[in-house]
Amino acid sequence: MVTDGFDFSPGAQVPLSGAAGQTAATGALASAAYRDGPVAKLLEANSEWTVSEVKAPRFSLFEPNLGEAFARAVQVRTLGGARAQLVQSFGMEPRTVVEHCLAANRIRKQRDTKLTVLMGVFGLLFLPGVLLWLGAFQLRRTMAGAQDKRIGAAGTAAMVVLGGLGLLFMIKLPFTGFWGVYLRLMLVAPVVGWWLAKRICERTAKDLRERWSGLLSGGGVGAKVPEAVPSAPGSAAEKLRAGLEKLTAEQYSNVVFYAGGKGILGMGTRWGSWHLAEDLVPADPGKGINPFRSWDVIKAIHDQLRLLERGALHTGGFPTPSVRHWVVSPVGENAKSVARGGTTEEEGFQIKGVELQRICDQQQFGAGDRHYLGVQFVLWDGQLVITMLTTVTYLHNTLRIEVTGHALGPVHPLFTTKPSAPSKTVSKTVRFWETKSVPLPLVDAKEVVRLAARAPFTWYPPILDHLGGKLTLPEPFGLRHAWADKPWRHRFMADDALRAATPVLRVVHQAAIQVLKDNGVDTERFGNRALALSGQVQDAAPKKADEYSA
Template identity: 60%
Template sequence: MGAAVADDGFDFRPGAQIPLQGGGGQTAATNALASAAYRDGGKDTALSSILGANSENHPASVKPPKISLFEPNLGEAFCRAVEARTLSPGRKPLIQSFGADPQTVVEHCLAASRIRKERDRKLRLIMLVCGVVFLPGLLLWLGLFQLRKTLAKGEGKKSTWIGTALLVGVVLVAAVLLYRVVYRAPGSGVLELYLFGSLVAPALGWFLARRICESTAADLRSRWDGLLGGGGVAAKIPDAVPGNPDEKAREDLRHQLAKLTAEDRSNSVFYAGPKGILGMGTRWGSWQMAEELTPKNEGAEIHPFRSWDVIRAMDAQLRKLERGPLHTGGFPAASIQHWIVTPVGEGAGEVARPTGEDVDTFLVKPHEITRICNEQQFSAGNRHYLGIQYPLWDGQLVITMLVTVTVLYKTLRVDVTAHALGPVHGLFTTKSKAPVIEVPKSVRFWETVERPLPLVDASEVVRLAVRAPLTWYPPLLEYFGGKLVLPEPFGLRHVWAGTMWRHRFMADDALRTVAPVLRAVHAAAFKVLEENGVDTDRFTNRSSIMSGLIQEPAPRRADVYDA
């Protein structure tokens, strides 16, 4: 069943290699996250830039490199971290990515990694022929570039000029020494030719590597811009399409992708204290209606009913919100789901999804949902919430309203809470910038003009060439070059979500959702109460008071209690 669930929109049968995208109207957030996989080339892809996208509750970190020449850029580190976290066997559970399609993001990571592997295969061949064969010269050049890169980290331009001067100076000294060696005894043997080749071959290899790196970087950056521009950039991943039953690696990858989508559609979520419900954003508003259950007619008794009866009526009423009495657009079709909420610690490093005979492919079965709704309302255990969710702004804003009904002794309580997940951080929605330099005009020297620079500079070519021989074993490469450490519990969407309260229209959408949802919930509750002989006067009075209060719903940190 897991594979069947995952195949909705993604056909992994033999021959299908291009996933379908954009079917759920959530392409903006998905494409923004997927574009990070293609961040390559240029100075706008430094790994440290992702630290600026950290959220308050879910910060990522960067493990510094032991040797700076092995340090990955943003695209390389992002792909490696996401693939290892989402596709590794025995991985920890993932948090749902509301408003985005995590499988599409992971597939773009796989596609970008495939492009880089093809580049690295060519670079390894160049390193073997022009580097390993002439090892003394290779070590000399690498030492010079490492020294220059280390000095370039100093403050100001002085350190950069010192590094460049040392590089040029050592090259001149080496050339003079080579000249003396060659012409002291011309044609005397192979040693002189080898020394000459040791200096020339790495430089020739660098020239060939630069052409390969520039073409690959241009390809990756065009995909980066294509995703953010709304173009149909497809992630081609033939490694996930088994050609025959013996291709175990491809079959395992296909199953991991299917598992990823099935888990993302789970109806089990986690409440982490002040961090709110993981994946849905923090709770910014809460409204309660709690009144005593008294018979409508004196001397009569209330007809027995359960919390589930009230919840079912609310479910039916909420599904009518998109059909308003006026032709004004109104609400779009909502996603209405019965959620099972599990409490976890604020600093929990991982979560554990419910398992057992009451769970099927990450989905808690209906009979267990009903039991939890009716019986687990107090003390330890999971809780039931009815949720109505609106992914808006092409997935950049996710509004979720949760409803829970509890009955303790003679008191019926209806809680309505509001959650909002803001847009993806601006880092992920920024297009690539071509490297340029400002130079004065030849005649009008007081004016400047921008001239394009090479997409991949000399240091970047050296970095890629040095990393290429180790890309076949990523753990060793991470040991020398560092890596991106993802926050836990991890979910692709909420980790890099920003606040939506600084965006006027997004904030208005969140605030305007409250009143219609709250009134629909109360109307459904009153209907059930009246059908079962309950006096609804107190409930309607309380609802009228709340109807006045929500005219101006003030956002606040509802998950933080001042106690």
């Protein structure tokens, strides 16, 4: 729950990388904040639910890398003052990912502070020379592209000519005295500044890569964000802490959004659906049926689902599931934002109590939100989220019990790749028919120039966004479903999703039929239909249940 009162809690200093059993997905996404490499790689990780975009840079010299773009985009989207609401990220802790983005930005800011000082000393005092060097590097990047490509014969010839002219200029200067010395220093001083900047960049790159590797290795790398610890009411740190608390409140909201063919955002598409619908007929026509509500059936199902981990045999089985009441709100398939109607931050983004029962009992037909009872399993260290939803409706004399299956697979493999030392393959000197791997510097010359050129502008990020482009996150945004794969490509994950359907369906039917018996309903037809569905569900296969063919 988000409050406006002052809180001295340490907040973001807790060195955890995710909740118990959910560290893999959390660590994978958090590691993106520390990564290097081209930002365009994120486009490969787009899922069927969302598509992220990269705004092209005006000058490739100011283009951000993957980690810089990801950390800034996530921080602005999740902690911005006027941001839209977020979609829940099941199977992970989004607050931990955001804290790592803050920590990564802080590390880079410390590096950029040092680089800005170097640019002030070697850049402002020798500005013409710096501009010449930057122009040469920008020309090379324009010819070769921002990434590691060769510039071709024409580009190489142009760079050789420019280098020769520069050398000739230094030898045959038209000036003497002070200006002669200055013009020579003008070309040499930026090289000295570059060498110092390279040492700073290498230390930071090593730190970032260690954190990247530690998160994927499960080493419990903590996100240190001291600027999120408030020292006075109304301070920037207090606002940041409140933003993190709001993020946590949204994560534990029980309102989700159904987006047509994209399914329930954050839970994945609906891959299976089973319906039990029969008329309510009194077991004893002389006595009739005892009045009951849909909520009474849901309560009985809820109590039985909480016992799923118990069994007659001691052979493992289900882990303890999460059983929750959900309110599903419809949005357009291509909606750009979501809103939790009827809830406020003070209520913790929750719908509960009498309002939850009212939705369950009354909003079963026509416009409005719908109530679902969900049992959710977070498996594979957070990489697989299985959700089975149950809804009970009563129209005229027909009671309908519907069970649907949703599955959200692992995060894209891009986020689970560990850092590798830069190297290149070359031919051996003597045995030229054989090759060997030669290590390369962690930060090459082009990268040092890029970081040094960006450093003075990092104090006002909108300028960098204008010059170097930026990452545009997909909307409606949720950290998990934005870069999630389907589970069906992983044999064991697919098996787990399919196996969960049968016992959940049977428990739902048994609990519902028991309520009907207790209230004087003839359950013969319900029992026969439940047996038929019990046979069908044993041959469960993933389908696109949210796509209806005409």
